[in-house]
Amino acid sequence: MSTVERKVRSLVAEDDGMREAIKVVLDHASDGEVKWVDVREEISSGQWGRLIEKGILEDGESGFALADRAGIEDGLESADDSGPITSGGDADAPEGTSWSKWDKAAGLATVGLFAGYAWAPVRQVIAGAVDVVFGPLMNVVPFHVVIMVVALATGLYSTLLRAGLMDMEKMGQYQDRMKNIQERRKEAKKRDDQEALDAIQDEQMEAMGDQLGMFKEQFRPMVWIMFLTIPAFLWMFWVVGYRGSEANYQLGELVIPIAGQAVEWTEPILGPIQIWIVWYFLCSMAFTQIIQKSLNIQMSPTSA
Incomplete structure (x- = not known):
């Protein structure tokens, strides 16, 4: 699962209204880019801001570019077909530090x-x-x-x-990722979702x-x-x-x-x-x- 796909699933899980907002953006994206003026009648400024904040939309040449159209579409599809998120989240694995x-x-x-x-x-x-x-x-x-x-x-x-x-900032990313995993683990325990716990356990081992x-x-x-x-x-x-x-x-x-x-x-x-x-x-x-x-x-x- 790509980073963008996980972010789309996370947004939809938090707010189902984001599903339609993302679809609107996809429909209006021309050559991979979309402008706020093209979608402001159909989505709110808050939804637009969330898409930018999560990195689903990035700076483009004339507007905002889709970070990964295929990943966004896969995220919507997987969000439709599955229940709660079992793995992944907003906190990505930061790039490692190399010594000179x-x-x-x-x-x-x-x-x-x-x-x-x-x-x-x-x-x-x-x-x-x-x-x-x-x-x-x-x-x-x-x-x-x-x-x-x-x-x-x-x-x-x-x-x-x-x-x-x-x-x-990178130290914060390390801490955010571990915190994200711990929070999702607690939620999975509350739901008694063993499949989610197994997936999170694998992710936790990778995050070591x-x-x-x-x-x-x-x-x-x-x-x-x-x-x-x-x-x-x-x-x-x-x-x-x-x-x-x-x-x-x-x-x-x-x-x-x-x-x-x-x-x-x-x-x-x-x-x-x-x-x-x-x-x-x-x-x-x-x-x-x-x-x-x-x-x-x-x-x-x-x-x-």
Whole structure:
């Protein structure tokens, strides 16, 4: 069953008046196109709008073109011959996301950067390179301000990368399709329609690939974010002294409300988590929210 056929069946199932509206459009379609002025006496503007909204009518050269005449006719015929829809719906399977060679290269490089947490020579090289950028700040402002600058930078590029690389509309399509299947499954259970349940079960198995598609959509920007953030983290570890090693800068002590006294930056505050890590994440979350609001960037999936 084609996508257009499923959409026609869905429209007719929701509103039987759409059956006649679609027939009128088919009758007036000349060379595969129809204009509103040709059918406005026979169908309502709401019905016309629904046909456009569902993609049954598409932009044409002089009017609106039929998306698939054969599929529309098959949809009307199958809607006449059968009862409730047992499979398919308005939510189509979105096209999968493919990673470019640069995405794959960033993924491999990110895996290599993780070696810096376990291998001192790698950590020294990466931290030394990042120190060229942030090192001068250490001689001008306190360490907690430097961490704020790092958090601001990571929050900015993280937000921009997610907005640029993750297709929120496609994420919404994945969610809409799964929601559509679940709703039709509930309706079939209420009707005790075993044939419909079997068909929906098969469709649900086919839709399992959507979970992989969503994961690829979410993980693509994360690869680039980690590629840029891991070096910054390795540098901060190098500054404070990695796992008890000697610090590379004089950081001094600080007074924090939770501890109520002067403590070292490497002092554990939440279990084994050190103070500087907690401070970084607090700053990062705050700056990320401010950046998203300031740039009006939507970070939740857009429903179709």
